[in-house]
Amino acid sequence: MFEADGTQTEIEYELTLLSRYHALARQRGGQKLDRSAYLILARLELEPPMSLKELSEAFRLDISTINRQVGALERRGYVERLADPDGGAARKITPTRAGLDQLHEDRDLNRRGIGTVLDGWSDEDVVELRNVLARFNSDVERLEGRSWPRPFGEWRPNEN
Template identity: 30%
Template sequence: MTPESPGEPGPAPGLSPDDLLAVLPRLTRLSSAFNKGRLVDRAAKAAGPSLDRPAVGVLVSLLAAGEPLRIGEIADRMQVVGPHVTRQVQILEKRRLVRRIADPLDRRASLIEPTEAGNEAAHRYVTTLLGWFAEVLADWPRQDREDLLRLLARFADDVTARLALPEEEEDAGA
């Protein structure tokens, strides 16, 4: 089916199918470059010995939140299911990178907060990752960097929101 076929969403107004098609190979190349360059793996290694991506994801979610979170909140931020985060939190607790504290609003529930060592690991990860991106963008004009950050944030938010819609709503909106 082409983008103009009945039942399929068409391109946004002002965008031709060729415009969108031209972006697809670039997105694929970008994804491949990240994977082949093992950028995330290198940053995870910098975070601490034997920390894998999911564990680092929990720590970075807590760092970004700036406050303790429930397991479900961490799962939502990571876009994974709760049991996955529970396993990671248990591993991080054993390594003394996070701890459980009582939720002041509901004593039956607990919140997860990073320890000092957990915060340091998250900072090392973020510093490594952001440092790499900063090097790539160093020669870009300031306005281009600002435009990229603004548009990339908007694109990521819109894609995430669209993928979160139930299929019926997504089909109806198209």
């Protein structure tokens, strides 16, 4: 096990700054979705329709919190509730075309912002950053015992 407390402290600090900069980019960049809306829509884009209970479990949030967040998305026309296609009693949440369009617009703004930061980085450095972030997130998911869907497949070491 890695025992460099000073390095772990520095990593914690850098991750804190990363989350701060991501939030600031959302405020400056013209994104329309708040963090919870973005994450819910991104999850629903990759999975079949999900119930409030399934979303609650996926996000590890109280069902009342997810219900409130989904309700805000529903009022904006970004998600809709459907009858369970498998015949269950719980209604399923699915993104609307408007919700996916807004998610894609916000994602494009995020990508352009990332591109601005990475301008001038070597291709190797960009791939290394991607690999380290993917490994970190995959290890968090492994430790929590739940994975997060990825549109480009599961992360594997040394992928270019």
